Amino acid sequence: MINESVLGIIAGALTSVSMLPQLIKVVKEKNVEDISLLMLLVLISGLAFWVWYGFVKDELPIILSNVFAILVNMILLGCYILYRKKS
Structure with a gap:
């Protein structure tokens, strides 16, 4: 049986x-037409709650994986703001 910490780390990493x-x-093409702003905002909010949950439960794999995911999605949000077509 796989150790639950290892399972958490694998799940978090993926x-x-x-x-x-x-x-x-998005960075290569500088095109964000197919990105949903609402999806990004909801996802970042959900990830932030996972980080909070990780702190409450004192679970480092939950905290680290979701902080990394927040950073990736914040960069994507920045690209969305930078590359969106102004109407």
């Missing part, structure tokens, strides 16, 4: 890097 391909694509 979910944390899940947005990296999207971020790389």
Whole structure:
């Protein structure tokens, strides 16, 4: 049986890097037409609550993976603001 801490680290790592391909694509193409601002805002909010939960439960894998995910998504949000087409 796999150790629960290792399981948490693997799960956290996979979910944390899940947005990296999207971020790389946006940076390369400088195109955010297919990105939903609402989705980004809801996702960042949810991740922030996971960080809070991690602190409450004193679970470092939850804290670290979600802080990393917040950083990736904040960069994506910055790209959204920078590259969006002004109407």
